[in-house]
Amino acid sequence: MTAxxxxxxxxxxxxxxxxxxxxxxxGLSEYDIRRPxxxxxxxxxxxxxxxxxxxxxxxxxxFGRPADHLLPRLTxxxxxxxxxxxxxxxxxxxxxxxxxxxxxxxxxxxESLALDAAGWVPHWPADRSEVTLHRILVHMLAETQRxxxxxxxxxxxxxxxxGLRDGNDNMPPAGLAWWEDYRHRLERVARGVGADxx
Numbered sequence: 001m002t003a004x005x006x007x008x009x010x011x012x013x014x015x016x017x018x019x020x021x022x023x024x025x026x027g028l029s030e031y032d033i034r035r036p037x038x039x040x041x042x043x044x045x046x047x048x049x050x051x052x053x054x055x056x057x058x059x060x061x062x063f064g065r066p067a068d069h070l071l072p073r074l075t076x077x078x079x080x081x082x083x084x085x086x087x088x089x090x091x092x093x094x095x096x097x098x099x100x101x102x103x104x105x106x107x108x109x110x111e112s113l114a115l116d117a118a119g120w121v122p123h124w125p126a127d128r129s130e131v132t133l134h135r136i137l138v139h140m141l142a143e144t145q146r147x148x149x150x151x152x153x154x155x156x157x158x159x160x161x162x163g164l165r166d167g168n169d170n171m172p173p174a175g176l177a178w179w180e181d182y183r184h185r186l187e188r189v190a191r192g193v194g195a196d197x198x
Contacts, residue, residue: 007115010137011107017144018103020165021048022096024151028158034086037157044154045095046085047147052099053083054143058136059106062119067105071098110137 025033025044033045052071060067074082086095115134122129155161163169174182 006134007110007137010134010141011110014137014141014144016165017141017148018051018099020148021051021144021151022099023166024148024155025092025096027161028155030092032158033092035158036085037154041081041085042150042154043085044151044158045092046083047151047154048099049086049090049095050083051144051147052095052102055099055106055140056102058121058140059109062121062131062136063109063113063117063133064119065105065109067102070101070105106140109133 025048028044034043036043053074056067056071059065086092110133113133115132115137117133119131119133119136120129121131121136124131152162162171172178
């Protein structure tokens with residue numbers, strides 16, 4: 001067994017989450033990757049765009065490595081939620097390409113700094129705004145996994161596709177009939193418990 005390498009482990013898990021987020025776009029039309037499928041407008045391409053801004057801010061500005069040329073800067077007067085959806089003039093290739101370039105910039109930050117390297121997040125509360133690369137790696141891993149989970153649900157709503165990653169769906173080997181029965185059983189339990197409790 002090799003000695004643990006916390007930075008390498010965190011970076012690997014972050015990359016896995018990035019890959020999952022992009023994988024959820026595969027095989028879908030332009031319409032489907034943009035469709036808002038929740039009351040708050042959650043959509044697959046918007047999730048990728050949002051995480052791009054997060055990575056650029058946290059692995060760029062936080063450590064004095066801005067790269068404004070990679071993404072259009074969101075100004076104070078930008079539309080609310082401008083980072084959560086792709087405009088008509090932003091193609092899948094634009095958004096995904098920018099995400100890949102931002103990730104490469106983030107990777108360079110991760111590779112060049114020690115886990116205890118100091119940074120500063122100006123929009124965090126003063127008592128937490130001084131950070132380390134370790135804290136930002138954990139934060140971005142959680143952020144990306146959170147949005148990969150959103151993408152899981154949105155993709156399932158779109159076409160029923162599920163899975164942890166390409167080649168490993170991490171789902172019980174069951175057919176459509178089993179899943180329908182399973183869902184109906186859960187519904188019956190929920191209704192039964194819901195009838196007994198407020």
